[in-house]
Amino acid sequence: MAMWPEDEQHDTRIDAAIDEAARQMTSGAPGIDLRTRVLARIDERESSSRGWRLIWIASPIAAAALIFLIVVAGPFHGRDRGPETAALPPPARQGAEQRPAPIPMPPTAEKQTAQPPTLVGRKPDTTNEIQGVTRQIRNPARVAPSGIDALAPESLDVESIRLAALPPAESIRVAPLETIEPIDVAPLGIDIDDSQRREP
Amino acid sequence: MSTVCVTDADLVVRARQGDPAAFGELIDRHRSAVYRAALAALGSHADAEDAAQDAFLAAYRRLDSFRGDASFKTWLLTITWHQAINRRRSLTRMWRRMVEPKPAGEHVENVGLSPLEQVAAVGPTPEQAAANDQLRRGIQHTIRALSPKLRDALLLAQSGEYNYEEIGAMLDVPTGTIKWRVSEARKMIKKQLRERGYGDVA
Numbered sequence: 001m002a003m004w005p006e007d008e009q010h011d012t013r014i015d016a017a018i019d020e021a022a023r024q025m026t027s028g029a030p031g032i033d034l035r036t037r038v039l040a041r042i043d044e045r046e047s048s049s050r051g052w053r054l055i056w057i058a059s060p061i062a063a064a065a066l067i068f069l070i071v072v073a074g075p076f077h078g079r080d081r082g083p084e085t086a087a088l089p090p091p092a093r094q095g096a097e098q099r100p101a102p103i104p105m106p107p108t109a110e111k112q113t114a115q116p117p118t119l120v121g122r123k124p125d126t127t128n129e130i131q132g133v134t135r136q137i138r139n140p141a142r143v144a145p146s147g148i149d150a151l152a153p154e155s156l157d158v159e160s161i162r163l164a165a166l167p168p169a170e171s172i173r174v175a176p177l178e179t180i181e182p183i184d185v186a187p188l189g190i191d192i193d194d195s196q197r198r199e200p
Numbered sequence: 201m202s203t204v205c206v207t208d209a210d211l212v213v214r215a216r217q218g219d220p221a222a223f224g225e226l227i228d229r230h231r232s233a234v235y236r237a238a239l240a241a242l243g244s245h246a247d248a249e250d251a252a253q254d255a256f257l258a259a260y261r262r263l264d265s266f267r268g269d270a271s272f273k274t275w276l277l278t279i280t281w282h283q284a285i286n287r288r289r290s291l292t293r294m295w296r297r298m299v300e301p302k303p304a305g306e307h308v309e310n311v312g313l314s315p316l317e318q319v320a321a322v323g324p325t326p327e328q329a330a331a332n333d334q335l336r337r338g339i340q341h342t343i344r345a346l347s348p349k350l351r352d353a354l355l356l357a358q359s360g361e362y363n364y365e366e367i368g369a370m371l372d373v374p375t376g377t378i379k380w381r382v383s384e385a386r387k388m389i390k391k392q393l394r395e396r397g398y399g400d401v402a
Contacts, residue, residue: 021339022358030235030252035227038256
């Protein structure tokens with residue numbers, strides 16, 4: 001009778017309920033400050049990308065400057081230190097006003113020369129700047145006292161660690177052996193006695 | 201400068217030239233559509249807010265690629281849908297879904313009519329209103345249990361914000377497929393409701 005219309009009505013109501021439920025699941029609005037937040041993030045992103053660009057440009061320049069400083073300043077960094085003063089033999093230490101003893105040369109070249117001392121293993125540098133620094137090292141009295149110099153510890157008087165020359169070693173030549181007299185052996189074919197044959 | 205009579209295309213041109221106010225105007229015009237699309241995909245208001253932000257940012261970055269073949273709204277909604285789906289697939293969101301008690305739609309107690317308004321407006325008894333409310337919850341639970349393809353098509357179609365062409369562009373399927381999916385979703389929901397005994401609807 002009224003089955004179809006009732007079914008249709010029921011179906012229509014269900015459809016309406018489904019539509020309403022689905023609509024409610026997507027109802028809502030974003031925050032009022034969505035625009036502000038988005039524009040702020042855009043601005044932040046652009047400024048950070050600018051910053052990164054600067055870093056990309058500046059970092060190679062900074063790295064090159066650092067390498068340059070290391071290469072140029074490196075040789076001057078350790079010149080005033082340790083081995084020159086610690087290795088000086090005690091009799092050569094006269095005082096700060098006199099010239100310091102030259103840097104000990106290898107055993108084969110011990111004699112002191114009038115030439116200015118040079119660092120072992122290095123070729124003399126011809127630049128004016130380096131010569132000026134070597135002059136200062138040779139004549140510490142002319143160097144203006146600095147705070148760092150004041151903090152430098154006193155050099156120690158230590159005995160030289162140079163090894164004395166070894167005494168000549170005994171010859172290791174082998175003495176010739178005594179000559180051995182040749183032993184005459186009789187040739188084979190000669191008859192031998194039975195008594196000699198039985199012996200072990 | 202007033203932007204009431206300015207088209208989206210003009211605003212896009214200005215935004216490309218670096219005018220932030222022009223892009224801000226585009227945000228205001230399409231914020232609701234973007235947000236509701238994200239909400240349909242994600243089911244969470246917090247996730248939808250984040251996805252909407254990401255969508256506008258992505259659209260800003262890709263402004264140069266907008267050629268004007270489709271409307272700006274359609275182009276923007278396509279980006280929004282991709283952002284929302286990516287977020288849906290993310291592992292962190294899956295973890296959060298395990299932790300969060302209720303997704304969007306369950307909190308609609310304040311969205312619908314109060315019990316008094318329901319009685320005055322609809323006329324049913326409080327018992328009927330409660331039954332309708334229970335039916336609504338049941339339907340929403342069933343919608344969530346649908347496959348993503350059917351659920352997305354149904355929610356987008358019923359949100360009232362998009363036509364079938366726009367939904368087809370977002371989901372990258374033909375319009376006919378969208379209509380079929382919506383119809384199929386309804387059939388499955390009705391079947392589930394009958395099995396659960398939701399017979400009468402006032």
